[in-house]
Amino acid sequence: MFDHLSSLTFNFEPMLTQHEFLSPLAARRTDQVIVSTMSLVRAWGRLSKHELDFAFADSAMGHAQSLALGIALAQPQRGVICLNGDGSMLMSLGSLVTIAQCRARNLILFVAQNNTYEVTGNQNIPGAGAVDFHEIALACGFPHAFHFNDAREYENSLDKIMQLQGPVFVSVRLEPGAEPPPNRKQTEDTPYLRGSLADSVHRLKEALRNEA
Amino acid sequence: MLTTRRVLETFKQLNISHVVGLPDNSTAALFHELADDPDIYLITVTREGEAFATAAGLWIGGQNPLVLIQNTGLLESGDALRGTLTRMRIPVVVLVSYRGYKSLPTPAPEMLAPDDLSRREVDSVATLLEPTLHAWNLPYELVSDNSELEKIQAAYERAQSEMRPTAVVIAETIR
Numbered sequence: 001m002f003d004h005l006s007s008l009t010f011n012f013e014p015m016l017t018q019h020e021f022l023s024p025l026a027a028r029r030t031d032q033v034i035v036s037t038m039s040l041v042r043a044w045g046r047l048s049k050h051e052l053d054f055a056f057a058d059s060a061m062g063h064a065q066s067l068a069l070g071i072a073l074a075q076p077q078r079g080v081i082c083l084n085g086d087g088s089m090l091m092s093l094g095s096l097v098t099i100a101q102c103r104a105r106n107l108i109l110f111v112a113q114n115n116t117y118e119v120t121g122n123q124n125i126p127g128a129g130a131v132d133f134h135e136i137a138l139a140c141g142f143p144h145a146f147h148f149n150d151a152r153e154y155e156n157s158l159d160k161i162m163q164l165q166g167p168v169f170v171s172v173r174l175e176p177g178a179e180p181p182p183n184r185k186q187t188e189d190t191p192y193l194r195g196s197l198a199d200s201v202h203r204l205k206e207a208l209r210n211e212a
Numbered sequence: 213m214l215t216t217r218r219v220l221e222t223f224k225q226l227n228i229s230h231v232v233g234l235p236d237n238s239t240a241a242l243f244h245e246l247a248d249d250p251d252i253y254l255i256t257v258t259r260e261g262e263a264f265a266t267a268a269g270l271w272i273g274g275q276n277p278l279v280l281i282q283n284t285g286l287l288e289s290g291d292a293l294r295g296t297l298t299r300m301r302i303p304v305v306v307l308v309s310y311r312g313y314k315s316l317p318t319p320a321p322e323m324l325a326p327d328d329l330s331r332r333e334v335d336s337v338a339t340l341l342e343p344t345l346h347a348w349n350l351p352y353e354l355v356s357d358n359s360e361l362e363k364i365q366a367a368y369e370r371a372q373s374e375m376r377p378t379a380v381v382i383a384e385t386i387r
Contacts, residue, residue, distance in 0.1 A: 070269020
């Protein structure tokens with residue numbers, strides 16, 4: 001009779017808006033590579049037009065953090081920041097072990113935890129409200145992992161977090177939004193979504209080569 | 213016969229910087245050697261899809277990676293391959309060990325019947341490997357002896373010239 005209740009989320013944890021999450025990060029970003037995915041792609045693109053921004057869109061859901069790991073290992077002197085979603089993170093939790101094992105000191109992995117598959121209409125992710133991502137990251141071997149649900153505390157901690165020797169894991173409790181799936185079209189407002197995935201990859205490679 | 217020494221020599225001739233993958237019985241000896249190799253960085257992943265995305269990132273960052281997985285892992289990770297190396301047009305060689313190769317019937321059936329995938333004496337992952345490589349547009353070469361290792365170089369050169377991933381299927385245990 002009450003079976004349906006098991007699929008509902010009762011979570012009264014405070015939350016950040018997407019702007020409260022990304023804006024302090026954009027203000028502090030210097031020359032790091034930013035790998036964004038899913039609902040964070042356009043949101044980040046509205047705040048940044050940097051040549052080292054990369055949209056992991058029209059690609060393979062669940063693997064943005066592994067691509068970011070590869071860049072971080074290839075360019076150990078450069079910071080790499082991955083803006084991942086919670087649904088994407090669940091698809092490849094094992095990659096947390098790989099990242100920790102590789103000791104990518106220059107990698108920060110953010111997980112925007114809105115507990116839903118936002119781009120398909122905010123269906124609950126499995127374990128919505130029950131999964132503690134930052135505890136999982138610690139258990140996988142991350143030397144530093146944080147969880148924030150307060151905007152001020154998050155912003156006040158960000159400078160310190162960005163100076164830590166990674167890999168660093170940060171989950172941020174976010175309000176569910178209403179972003180549609182990221183597409184790659186000439187008409188996109190976000191410049192880094194206007195080219196094909198292959199063109200974007202090759203442009204990023206060239207930009208990294210030029211900055212070396 | 214395939215030997216770790218000759219396979220490693222081939223990797224080094226190609227200036228491979230990283231091997232990303234998961235071991236199986238037929239590649240175990242190679243993974244043991246790679247773990248101690250001073251020139252090639254070994255990244256062992258938890259699931260094969262990670263290997264394609266990590267290799268993509270390494271290549272973007274200026275490195276020269278190679279992926280080394282079993283055919284079961286290839287089948288598991290099709291979307292990761294499609295959405296990274298293939299769609300991104302990244303020239304990486306994927307070495308795939310051919311579990312079940314010796315169980316394959318000859319000649320291979322042109323059309324698979326349900327029984328072809330359930331017979332106890334045939335490893336169905338072997339049955340599906342080459343049709344899958346064709347379906348996923350991943351050109352490949354078959355290697356089962358040291359004398360054929362130049363095919364890895366050929367696969368590497370094809371990947372570079374066509375800006376695409378290519379595969380080499382390892383049909384023998386590397387000793």
